[in-house]
Each structure stands twice: as C-alpha cells, then as structure tokens.
Amino acid sequence: MSDQQKIADSPTTDMPNKAENALDMTLEQIQEETRQQAAQQQLVMQQLSGDIEATFEHIQQIKYSGQGKPLVLLHGWGMNSHVWQPLLPSLAQHAQVICIDLPGHGANSHLPLGTLAEAVEQLAPHIPQDAIIMGWSLGGLIAQGLAHALPDRIAALILIASTPKFVAEGDWSHGVSPDLLALFGRSLQTDYLGTVKRFFALQFLSTKTDTRVVNALRDRIMEHPASVPALEDGLNILQTADFSQAPVKQPTLWMLGKLDKLIPASLADALPEMGYKHIAVLEQAAHVPFVTHPELFMEHCGAFLNAL
Known part of the structure; x- marks a missing residue:
C-alpha cells in the first residue's frame, strides 16, 4: 500500500414513533426490548451468513463468519451495527468480523456509554487477541482509546471518517466547530428524533446517494434507537477526546471523504506529521464512504488487511 493515496471516484449516492416511546420505557420493558432486538439481529445475520455466534455477556456482540484475524466493528454516534450489514460479506473475505453495538446503542441501549475511559473499560473484555479495530467517526475515537489501553492485544486500526481530535480549537483546525456540537x-x-435525523442527513451531504437508500438505512437504524444519555455522553466524548499529541503505535489506515462536512479532508495533510503512513482520501465521498462507495472502500480495506 502506498504511503498516501488520494483516489478520485464516481458516486452512486418520518422517523418511527418507536424512539419516542423508548425514552419512557421501564426497566422491564427495556430488558424485553433487548431480547427482541437480539433475536431480530440474529435472524438478519443468519440470512446473510448462516454461521453466527452471538454472545450475551455484559456487551452483546454478533460474530459473522470469515477468514483471518478478528475484525471488530465500532459504529458512530447515534448509530448501531445495522449500518455495517451491506459490507459484511466483503469484510468476511478478509477477516473474522465481530459487530459490537456501543453501550447505549442498538442492542446495548440499556447500558451507559459514559466517558471515553468508561466506554473503553466496558469494551476491552470483548476485544480478542490480535484484533483489528474498524472504527467509524465516534467509533474511531473509541478505537484509538482501545489501542492505547490494549497495545499488546490490538494489531491494527482502520479509522473511517474519524480524527485524533473531533473539535477544531487552538492549533488543531482539522475538526468541527465546537458550536456545532453544542447545537446538537x-x-x-x-x-x-429531529436531531438524529439532521445528523444523519449531514453525513451524506454533498454526495449523490439515492435518498431512498439513505432513508431506508436511517429507518432501519432507528428501529433500535440509542438512548438519550448515551447520545449526550457520545457528544461529550466528541468534544473532549484528544489524541492529536498521542498517535497510536499500531499500523493504521485512515479513510477520509473529500466531501465530508464533519471531518475536513485537510486532516490527510496533518496525519503524516503524526507518523501515520496509510491514508486514503475518497474524492467523491463524505462521512459514510462504506455506504456511498463500498467497492472503492473495500479496495483500500482489503489491501490493508491482506498486508498485515
């Protein structure tokens, strides 16, 4: 893989009331909802793979059949593991894929997310030896935290539309305005619902993704909404996490979108100064390149995974 790749590509590019009801659920209802979500997720994944192992410890995870090292997928703010589903068959050609809903999200919506340190502490027992962590956006910040906490267990990172520091302040200009996060x-x-909907739309802004695809994905994710406390905790992590002076030591592939309205593509110029070698900028992609440009995304991921 070359040291830095900037690739031009061509793009292909309401809410249910259930989320409102979920906010008022009793503990018993939340537990029942979690059991139903687990069954639904297993059914979907079985249709894709036929080789699923679900573990029901503190953090629920779903293992998707595959070859190679374990690849742990961590989604972004307000999302859940459903966002990865179209990509799973391709990823499984390179790795053993493990999808984890972050605490407070999806099937783990009954759990608190907490601070970055607390999120890392919750996830750490579920990271296997020699794991590769694929983190998207907020998941990428948490992945960097895990890489520092588990240096002997994590073999590599793939960070998608993420950053060492999400907020632009001081000498760091490669992030979003603090005012935007405060507004959210x-x-x-x-x-x-409106906040999550606007954030979802912002991630696809400037791409030509079919709105039907975007809406279908949004509605599917919102069938299992994140809890409000977890969303608040996630915003706090985005506002405070800072790895700009603490690059990870593991081999890391950074995947950025030239049209991303959240993570400026200028980050690609700063990363080599931090010692990072593997950087891909997708010219026609925004914040969700694995949805809008899956084939090009897999070209970079596949090459990186095969080289490890």
Whole structure:
C-alpha cells in the first residue's frame, strides 16, 4: 500500500414513533426490548451468513463468519451495527468480523456509554487477541482509546471518517466547530428524533446517494434507537477526546471523504506529521464512504488487511 493515496471516484449516492416511546420505557420493558432486538439481529445475520455466534455477556456482540484475524466493528454516534450489514460479506473475505453495538446503542441501549475511559473499560473484555479495530467517526475515537489501553492485544486500526481530535480549537483546525456540537446537544433535549435525523442527513451531504437508500438505512437504524444519555455522553466524548499529541503505535489506515462536512479532508495533510503512513482520501465521498462507495472502500480495506 502506498504511503498516501488520494483516489478520485464516481458516486452512486418520518422517523418511527418507536424512539419516542423508548425514552419512557421501564426497566422491564427495556430488558424485553433487548431480547427482541437480539433475536431480530440474529435472524438478519443468519440470512446473510448462516454461521453466527452471538454472545450475551455484559456487551452483546454478533460474530459473522470469515477468514483471518478478528475484525471488530465500532459504529458512530447515534448509530448501531445495522449500518455495517451491506459490507459484511466483503469484510468476511478478509477477516473474522465481530459487530459490537456501543453501550447505549442498538442492542446495548440499556447500558451507559459514559466517558471515553468508561466506554473503553466496558469494551476491552470483548476485544480478542490480535484484533483489528474498524472504527467509524465516534467509533474511531473509541478505537484509538482501545489501542492505547490494549497495545499488546490490538494489531491494527482502520479509522473511517474519524480524527485524533473531533473539535477544531487552538492549533488543531482539522475538526468541527465546537458550536456545532453544542447545537446538537441543545436540540437533543427538545427534539430527539429531529436531531438524529439532521445528523444523519449531514453525513451524506454533498454526495449523490439515492435518498431512498439513505432513508431506508436511517429507518432501519432507528428501529433500535440509542438512548438519550448515551447520545449526550457520545457528544461529550466528541468534544473532549484528544489524541492529536498521542498517535497510536499500531499500523493504521485512515479513510477520509473529500466531501465530508464533519471531518475536513485537510486532516490527510496533518496525519503524516503524526507518523501515520496509510491514508486514503475518497474524492467523491463524505462521512459514510462504506455506504456511498463500498467497492472503492473495500479496495483500500482489503489491501490493508491482506498486508498485515
């Protein structure tokens, strides 16, 4: 893999009331909902693979059949593992894929996310030896935290539309305005569904993704909404996590979108100064390149995984 790749590509590019009801659930209802979600997730994954092992410890995870090293997928803010499903068959050609819903999200919505350190502590027991962590956006920040906490267990990282520091401040210009995150935090208190919907739309902005694809994915994810406390904790992690002075030591592939409205493509110029060698900028992609440009995304991922 070359040291730095900038690839031009061509793009292909309401909410249910259930989320509102979920906010008022009793503990018993949440537990029942979690059991139902687990069954639904198993059914979907069995249709894709036929070789599924689900573990029901503190953090629920779903293992998808595959070859090679374990590849742990960590989704972004307000999302869940459903966002990865179209990509799973391709990833399984290179690795043993493990999907984990972050605490407070999806099938683990009954758990608190907490601070970055607390999220890392919860996830650490579920990271196998020689794991590769694929983290998207918020998941990429948590992946960097795991890499520092588990240096002998994590073999490599793939960080998608993520950054060492999410907020632009001081000498760090490769992030979003703190005001934008503060705005999401305020609107979350008054308009849960609208806030998540706007954030979802922002991730596809400037791409030509079919709106039917975007809406279908959004609705599927919102069948298992994240809890409000977890969303608040996630925003706090985005606001405070800072690895700009602490690059990870493991081999790391950074996948960025030239059109991303959250993570500036200028980050690609700063990463080599931090010692990172593997950087791919997808010219026609935004914040969700694995959805809008899956084939090009897999070209880079496959080459990186095969070289490990």
